[in-house]
Amino acid sequence: MRDRLKCVGLLAALLVVVMGCGSGEDEQGGESNSSKAARQGEGFSATEPRDNEDPPFARWDVVEGLRAGQEAPVHRADGGGRVWLDSALSLEDPVPGAPVVAGTAGRWTFGFEAGELGIAEGGLILFRVSPYWRWSQPWCLPSGAEAGTVVDPMALAMQPGLTEVTWDAEGLEFEIYAVKQGVVMRVGGRAMQAGEQVQVVYGAGGAGAKADDFAERGAPFWFAVDGDGDGFPHLLPEPARTDVIAGPPAQLVALVTSCLSPGEPGRLTVAVLDSVGSVVRSFEGRARLVDSHPSLGLPDELVFTPEDEGSLTIELRPQDEGVFRLIVEGPEGLSALSNPLVVLEGLEGILWADFHGHSQISDGTGTPADYYAYARDVAALDVVALTDHDHWGERKLDTDPETWELIRDTVREFHDPGRFVALLGYEWTSWIHGHRHVLGFDEELSLNVLSSMDPAYETPRQLWDALEGQPALTFAHHSAGGPIATNWTYRPDPILEPVTEIVSVHGVSEALDAEHAIYSPRPGNFVRDVLDEGMRFGFIGSGDSHDGHPGLPQLSNPSGIGGLAAILTEDATREGVLTAMRQRRVYATSGARIVLRCSLDGHRMGSTLSADEAKGELALLVYGTAPVRAVDLIRSGEVVETVLPEGELAFDFAMSWDLTDLQPGEYVYVRVLQVDGEQVWSSPFYVE
Numbered sequence: 252m253r254d255r256l257k258c259v260g261l262l263a264a265l266l267v268v269v270m271g272c273g274s275g276e277d278e279q280g281g282e283s284n285s286s287k288a289a290r291q292g293e294g295f296s297a298t299e300p301r302d303n304e305d306p307p308f309a310r311w312d313v314v315e316g317l318r319a320g321q322e323a324p325v326h327r328a329d330g331g332g333r334v335w336l337d338s339a340l341s342l343e344d345p346v347p348g349a350p351v352v353a354g355t356a357g358r359w360t361f362g363f364e365a366g367e368l369g370i371a372e373g374g375l376i377l378f379r380v381s382p383y384w385r386w387s388q389p390w391c392l393p394s395g396a397e398a399g400t401v402v403d404p405m406a407l408a409m410q411p412g413l414t415e416v417t418w419d420a421e422g423l424e425f426e427i428y429a430v431k432q433g434v435v436m437r438v439g440g441r442a443m444q445a446g447e448q449v450q451v452v453y454g455a456g457g458a459g460a461k462a463d464d465f466a467e468r469g470a471p472f473w474f475a476v477d478g479d480g481d482g483f484p485h486l487l488p489e490p491a492r493t494d495v496i497a498g499p500p501a502q503l504v505a506l507v508t509s510c511l512s513p514g515e516p517g518r519l520t521v522a523v524l525d526s527v528g529s530v531v532r533s534f535e536g537r538a539r540l541v542d543s544h545p546s547l548g549l550p551d552e553l554v555f556t557p558e559d560e561g562s563l564t565i566e567l568r569p570q571d572e573g574v575f576r577l578i579v580e581g582p583e584g585l586s587a588l589s590n591p592l593v594v595l596e597g598l599e600g601i602l603w604a605d606f607h608g609h610s611q612i613s614d615g616t617g618t619p620a621d622y623y624a625y626a627r628d629v630a631a632l633d634v635v636a637l638t639d640h641d642h643w644g645e646r647k648l649d650t651d652p653e654t655w656e657l658i659r660d661t662v663r664e665f666h667d668p669g670r671f672v673a674l675l676g677y678e679w680t681s682w683i684h685g686h687r688h689v690l691g692f693d694e695e696l697s698l699n700v701l702s703s704m705d706p707a708y709e710t711p712r713q714l715w716d717a718l719e720g721q722p723a724l725t726f727a728h729h730s731a732g733g734p735i736a737t738n739w740t741y742r743p744d745p746i747l748e749p750v751t752e753i754v755s756v757h758g759v760s761e762a763l764d765a766e767h768a769i770y771s772p773r774p775g776n777f778v779r780d781v782l783d784e785g786m787r788f789g790f791i792g793s794g795d796s797h798d799g800h801p802g803l804p805q806l807s808n809p810s811g812i813g814g815l816a817a818i819l820t821e822d823a824t825r826e827g828v829l830t831a832m833r834q835r836r837v838y839a840t841s842g843a844r845i846v847l848r849c850s851l852d853g854h855r856m857g858s859t860l861s862a863d864e865a866k867g868e869l870a871l872l873v874y875g876t877a878p879v880r881a882v883d884l885i886r887s888g889e890v891v892e893t894v895l896p897e898g899e900l901a902f903d904f905a906m907s908w909d910l911t912d913l914q915p916g917e918y919v920y921v922r923v924l925q926v927d928g929e930q931v932w933s934s935p936f937y938v939e
C-alpha cells in the first residue's frame with residue numbers, strides 16, 4: 252500500500268509536494284464564486300439542523316442563572332463609589348515599591364469611598380480577587396472579632412488571604428463574611444453616606460496573600476456595590492489594579508520563520524521566560540547562537556537590555572537552501588532549540604496563528620494589549636485573535652460597549668498588515684449548543700457582539716443568519732467534550748465555518764483514539780465522527796489560553812498540550828488569512844511549529860477532489876521539532892495504517908501511500924506524533 256521514501260533528499264521531495272498544488276475548485280476562495288459553490292455544491296443542505304432538539308448536555312440551568320443576573324434591576328446607587336490601591340507590599344522583598352513576583356505572597360491595601368447616592372442600610376460592598384489564576388481565597392475573622400482573639404495566631408500566620416476591613420465613620424457597622432473569591436461587607440447601623448470610606452487589607456495576616464501564578468500588568472481587584480440593598484451588587488466602573496511581575500528566568504524560547512526561499516527575509520525571536528511562560532521583562536544579559544549558520548546572516552550573540560522587555564526579534568536572510576534548527580544558549584545554563592527553518596527556492600510560507608484566547612476582561616489574565624504584544628513579541632505569531640466571552644467572566648461584552656470598544660482599539664493599534672495580523676473576535680459562549688468563537692476580517696472592524704444570551708442569536712443557525720455575507724468566521728471548539736461539547740445537529744455553514752478547532756489546552760477533539768483526547772469526552776461527538784456524516788472541515792489548533800500566553804499556553808499546561816494553526820499562505824493580511832481559511836489551506840498542531848506538507852496527487856490538503864482526480868499518491872513530508880514516533884493514516888472513519896519509523900528516530904520524515912482506490916464520499920488525512928508528545932494533523936482531502 253505504501254511506498255516509503257528514504258529520509259534523504261527531503262528537500263527535493265518537498266518541492267514535489269509543494270509545487271504540485273493543483274488548482275481545484277477550492278483554489279479561488281474569498282466570498283465570491285467558491286463561496287456559492289461551497290454552499291450549493293457540498294452535497295448537503297448546508298445548515299439545516301437534523302432536528303431542533305437540545306443536545307443531552309444542554310445547560311439551561313447555567314443560562315437561566317445568567318439571564319436572571321441580567322434581568323436584575325439596577326438601582327442608581329448600584330455600582331457607585333470608587334476604589335483605589337493604597338499600597339502593595341511584597342512579603343519576599345518588603346521594601347516600599349518592590350513589585351510582587353507571580354506566585355509569591357503580598358499584601359494589598361485598598362481604599363473605598365461611597366458614591367454620591369451612598370449605600371442603603373442592608374446594602375453591600377463586595378471585594379473580589381480574580382479567580383484566574385490562584386490568588387489566595389480571601390477570608391475574614393467573624394464580624395466583631397479582633398485579630399488574635401478568636402483565632403489561633405499561628406493559624407493566622409499560616410493561612411494566606413486574611414482580609415481585614417476597618418472604618419472610622421461613627422454609627423456605621425459592617426457584617427463581614429467570605430464568599431467564593433471574595434469578602435462581603437454588609438452595611439448596618441445606618442446608611443453609608445456619600446464620601447464615607449472603608450479600608451480593606453488583603454493578605455493582612457503573616458502569610459499575606461498569594462498572587463496570580465502569571466505575571467500581569469494591571470491585575471484587577473474587583474469591587475462591586477449593591478447600593479439599594481436588593482442583594483444584587485454591580486461592579487464599579489474601574490477596579491483597583493496592581494502589577495505582578497514574572498519569576499526568575501527559567502526557560503528560553505527560540506522561534507524562527509518556518510519556510511523561506513533563499514534571499515527572502517525571515518525572523519528569529521528569542522524570549523526569556525519564567526517557569527510558567529511569563530516573559531521576564533526586566534531581563535538584562537546575553538544569549539549566544541551555538542552555530543549561527545553563516546548563510547542565515549545572524550549575529551553570534553544577542554544582547555538583551557531592559558528596553559527589550561525580555562524578548563528580541565532579529566531579521567535573518569538565508570542565502571542557501573537547507574533545513575536549519577538553531578541552538579541558543581542563554582544565561583544560567585538555559586538553552587533552546589528552535590523550530591525548523593526550511594529554505595527552498597519557491598517554497599510557500601506558513602503563517603502561524605492562534606485564533607482563540609482570553610484576557611482579564613472575561614476569564615483570563617493580562618490586559619488585551621499585553622495579550623497581543625505577547626503574541627507578536629514572545630510567541631512570534633503572525634496572526635492572533637483575542638476572543639473574550641460574550642457573557643461570562645468578569646466583564647460581559649454584550650452589555651459593556653465601552654470594553655468592546657477598548658478591544659477594538661487594541662486590535663487597531665496592533666494590526667500591521669504584511670507583518671502581524673490582529674483580529675477582532677469574541678466567544679459566543681452557548682451553554683446549550685457549545686462554544687464558538689467569532690472573528691471579523693474587515694479593515695473597519697465592524698464586528699459586533701451577537702450574544703448567545705440574546706434569544707435572537709441563541710442558536711448556531713441564528714448566529715450564522717446574522718453573520719451571512721460578512722467577512723467573518725465562526726469556530727466550534729472543544730467540540731467533543733470539555734466544558735461543553737458542540738451540538739452538531741446544526742451543520743456548520745460551509746462559508747462561515749470552513750475549519751474547526753481540533754486541539755487546544757483542553758485536549759484533542761479530533762478522535763477518541765487520539766493521544767490527549769479531550770476530558771469529559773462524548774463518544775460520537777468527535778470531529779472524525781461528523782466527517783463520517785459528510786461534514787467537511789479544515790483542521791486547526793488554537794490555544795484557548797487563559798494565562799496571557801497566546802501561542803505558548805502549553806508551557807503552563809500540565810498535559811503539555813496547546814494548539815496552533817498553520818495557514819498555508821504568505822499573504823499576511825486579514826483578507827489573505829480569510830481566503831486561505833475558506834479554502835481550508837490549514838493544518839493543526841498541538842503547539843509545536845512542525846512543518847508538514849501533504850499532497851494527494853498534486854492537490855493541496857483541504858481540497859475536495861473528484862474520484863478521478865483523487866487517484867494517485869498521498870505524499871507526506873514532516874520537519875519536526877522532535878523525532879517522529881509514529882504516523883497514522885486516517886481514511887473514512889478509522890486509522891487504516893500506523894507507520895512506525897525504522898531505525899534511529901529522525902526529526903525529518905517522508906513517505907507516500909498509493910491511494911488509487913479512493914471512492915466518492917471518502918476522506919483521508921494524516922496524524923503525526925513526535926517523541927515529545929507533540930502532534931500535527933493535516934487537513935483532510937475529500938473525495939466527491
Ligand SMILES: [Zn+2]
Pocket residue numbers: 678686687728729
Ligand atoms: Zn469555550
Ligand SMILES: [Zn+2]
Pocket residue numbers: 607608609678795
Ligand atoms: Zn475560550
